[in-house]
Amino acid sequence: MSFSSLVNDLSFKDKPSAASEQRRQMARGSSVSTFDDGRSHLSRARSYASTSATSVSISGDIASQLHGGYSHPLARSWQAERQLTKSMLIYPLFITDNDDEDTPIPSLPGQNRRGINKIVPHLEPLVRKGLRSVILFGVPLEPNVKDALGTAADDPKGPVIASIRLIKQRFPQLFIVADVCLCEYTSHGHCGILRDDGSLNNELSVDRISDVAIAYAQAGAHSVAPSDMNDGRIRAIKLKLIEAGIAHRVLLMSYAAKFSGCLYGPFRDAAGSVPSFGDRKCYQLPPGGRGLARRAIERDISEGADIIMVKPASQYLDIISDAKDIGKNMPIAAYQVSGEYAMIHAGAKAGVFDLKTMAFESTEGILRAGATIVISYFTPDFLDWLES
Ligand code: PBG
Numbered sequence: 001m002s003f004s005s006l007v008n009d010l011s012f013k014d015k016p017s018a019a020s021e022q023r024r025q026m027a028r029g030s031s032v033s034t035f036d037d038g039r040s041h042l043s044r045a046r047s048y049a050s051t052s053a054t055s056v057s058i059s060g061d062i063a064s065q066l067h068g069g070y071s072h073p074l075a076r077s078w079q080a081e082r083q084l085t086k087s088m089l090i091y092p093l094f095i096t097d098n099d100d101e102d103t104p105i106p107s108l109p110g111q112n113r114r115g116i117n118k119i120v121p122h123l124e125p126l127v128r129k130g131l132r133s134v135i136l137f138g139v140p141l142e143p144n145v146k147d148a149l150g151t152a153a154d155d156p157k158g159p160v161i162a163s164i165r166l167i168k169q170r171f172p173q174l175f176i177v178a179d180v181c182l183c184e185y186t187s188h189g190h191c192g193i194l195r196d197d198g199s200l201n202n203e204l205s206v207d208r209i210s211d212v213a214i215a216y217a218q219a220g221a222h223s224v225a226p227s228d229m230n231d232g233r234i235r236a237i238k239l240k241l242i243e244a245g246i247a248h249r250v251l252l253m254s255y256a257a258k259f260s261g262c263l264y265g266p267f268r269d270a271a272g273s274v275p276s277f278g279d280r281k282c283y284q285l286p287p288g289g290r291g292l293a294r295r296a297i298e299r300d301i302s303e304g305a306d307i308i309m310v311k312p313a314s315q316y317l318d319i320i321s322d323a324k325d326i327g328k329n330m331p332i333a334a335y336q337v338s339g340e341y342a343m344i345h346a347g348a349k350a351g352v353f354d355l356k357t358m359a360f361e362s363t364e365g366i367l368r369a370g371a372t373i374v375i376s377y378f379t380p381d382f383l384d385w386l387e388s
Pocket residue numbers: 179181183191227228263264265266267268280336337338339
């Protein structure tokens with residue numbers, strides 16, 4: 001409704017004319033827009049004409065004007081619900097059982113497999129720059145260390161447990177997440193214990209994986225994050241944490257919505273965890289399974305997860321948003337996986353976009369979808385980029 005018609009109407013209030021009476025009858029008990037409908041075509045036309053210089057009608061919808069709200073760089077940043085900060089980032093580390101190793105991973109530009117002796121020198125400058133959290137993946141390289149039960153997963157002298165102790169001692173402020181799975185340690189490369197016919201034995205797998213989780217937690221991990229996708233492992237781990245008397249100090253982060261697909265290739269290269277037969281489709285979710293993901297998220301929350309994770313991230317933004325919706329009262333993590341990272345590097349190398357710009361744009365999308373924690377191989381870069 002234009003200002004002039006409002007004034008007209010008010011001025012007729014005490015001395016009603018036939019026209020204004022009719023107008024007020026039309027407006028009674030209804031919305032402003034109905035009121036507006038009472039205006040003559042002539043006054044509407046005048047109102048448009050009077051502002052034709054700016055092509056904006058003041059009697060029209062003034063919400064059409066948006067540019068002013070984001071013309072300044074600071075105002076642009078205010079448009080986001082969440083800004084990326086250093087404390088949102090978790091940095092994945094691949095730790096081998098070869099103590100002095102420091103080998104670049106060809107399919108993961110800038111990422112190395114490191115032995116225990118190389119971890120502290122690598123982390124020192126990153127912690128100084130504000131690194132707050134790491135997630136550890138063990139990579140056994142010694143011959144004959146893998147077997148059908150993934151026995152090496154909780155070897156007290158193995159790379160994960162040794163590095164938990166070391167990192168905790170040298171960087172007491174750093175939050176340590178231990179990825180929990182068997183695929184790096186099983187001879188067949190699957191994420192659990194198999195039956196004779198090659199299918200996953202869920203019961204034995206859950207039993208074993210929950211033991212491994214407790215071993216990492218006992219060693220000092222602040223968080224255990226089962227990535228295996230066996231049914232019921234969150235509940236089993238939570239119960240064993242309670243039983244061990246450490247549930248109060250260990251955060252249980254569930255890879256709740258973990259989809260199967262082709263984005264984990266570089267990781268499996270890095271971790272040497274390619275399945276020797278078959279694939280992971282029997283336990284990882286089908287890419288189209290939005291409802292299934294919602295059920296998995298609901299289940300893991302009810303089984304005692306403290307944080308829900310969605311993985312991969314950029315291809316599954318709707319799932320992140322669902323996780324935020326279902327898990328209203330908890331933090332949501334998203335894993336920007338190895339294939340996403342490698343794709344961004346490849347795109348930048350091919351001149352499709354600038355690496356830093358794309359790294360930020362992808363992360364902004366992940367945060368916008370609802371994540372408050374991002375597991376990213378870009379973490380060391382972001383520590384620099386967020387400085388400037
Ligand atoms: C192990 C595990 C995988 C990833 C995290 N934990 C690989 C897989 O499930 O095959 C993928 C991480 C990445 O691709 O960066 N269960």
